Amino acid sequence: MLTCFSEGVSAAKLDREPFKFRHRLVGHPALEMGNLARVIPALPKDQVMYAIRPLQNGDDFETTFRQRPEEQSIEATIENLRVSDSYIMVSSPQVEASFAGLYKDLIGDVEALMRERGVGTTAITPKLYLFIASPNSVTPFHIDRYSTFLMQFRGSKQVTVSQPWDDRVVSVRDCENYVSYVNTRLPWSPEKDAYATAYEFNPGEALHIPFVAGHHVRNGPQDISISMSIIFNTRQTMAWRNALNFNQRARKVLRRVGLAPAPVGHRPLSDGAKARCWTAWARLRYH
Numbered sequence: 646m647l648t649c650f651s652e653g654v655s656a657a658k659l660d661r662e663p664f665k666f667r668h669r670l671v672g673h674p675a676l677e678m679g680n681l682a683r684v685i686p687a688l689p690k691d692q693v694m695y696a697i698r699p700l701q702n703g704d705d706f707e708t709t710f711r712q713r714p715e716e717q718s719i720e721a722t723i724e725n726l727r728v729s730d731s732y733i734m735v736s737s738p739q740v741e742a743s744f745a746g747l748y749k750d751l752i753g754d755v756e757a758l759m760r761e762r763g764v765g766t767t768a769i770t771p772k773l774y775l776f777i778a779s780p781n782s783v784t785p786f787h788i789d790r791y792s793t794f795l796m797q798f799r800g801s802k803q804v805t806v807s808q809p810w811d812d813r814v815v816s817v818r819d820c821e822n823y824v825s826y827v828n829t830r831l832p833w834s835p836e837k838d839a840y841a842t843a844y845e846f847n848p849g850e851a852l853h854i855p856f857v858a859g860h861h862v863r864n865g866p867q868d869i870s871i872s873m874s875i876i877f878n879t880r881q882t883m884a885w886r887n888a889l890n891f892n893q894r895a896r897k898v899l900r901r902v903g904l905a906p907a908p909v910g911h912r913p914l915s916d917g918a919k920a921r922c923w924t925a926w927a928r929l930r931y932h
């Protein structure tokens with residue numbers, strides 16, 4: 646029995662394809678604007694990232710928040726959300742008491758789905774993220790190095806998600822470089838949306854974004870948006886991460902002799918072997 650997720654959730658589709666379903670957390674007091682305005686400014690600064698200019702597709706999402714805006718405080722940014730082009734991202738809000746139970750319950754649901762899918766029993770490095778953004782704001786196109794469940798609490802948005810491992814959307818090399826932190830800028834053009842599904846996303850709805858599936862988000866024009874995601878790795882996504890790291894290095898070496906490694910995500914046996922090689926090599930290197 647799941648605590649936070651409800652109808653439409655499918656363990657069989659975990660990290661195989663995106664899908665929308667329903668969650669039970671609408672009305673949870675932690676996610677009300679009053680609580681967020683109290684909690685967010687009190688969190689450690691490195692957990693609260695914000696931008697006070699509009700973001701767009703093509704922006705490097707990972708580097709966007711590296712520089713903290715000097716000219717506007719987080720308090721003022723929260724207050725002006727409705728009439729500005731701001732974007733606030735909070736990591737690990739569960740360090741604050743009002744989010745602690747929610748975090749535990751979500752991990753319980755994630756681990757139940759993992760067990761059903763056969764990809765381990767414990768969520769690896771699970772983390773909560775809050776996203777609070779002005780009307781019309783955009784989360785630029787990117788992929789993630791983990792599996793995601795995104796939940797909407799206030800406002801509407803359109804979330805466009807492609808299938809994982811679709812090299813028409815993210816090339817094999819870009820995927821390897823991104824996951825290995827070699828290059829986090831992903832090329833995007835509107836034609837790529839032909840290979841993706843645009844989900845209309847409203848309060849009470851949740852969406853699964855599979856590991857390395859390309860996605861971008863546009864908030865609706867009517868209201869600010871409040872959403873929260875739980876991200877995590879499974880035994881399988883960790884193997885893919887390690888195999889992608891292996892491929893990124895192997896590709897450089899093999900290029901010299903005119904060869905290329907087989908792409909990750911299609912052959913479980915070879916992905917597993919690459920992951921084991923990478924883990925063994927990383928262990929040698931760091932110990």
Ligand SMILES: [Fe+2]
Nearest residue numbers: 787788789860
């Ligand atoms: Fe994402």
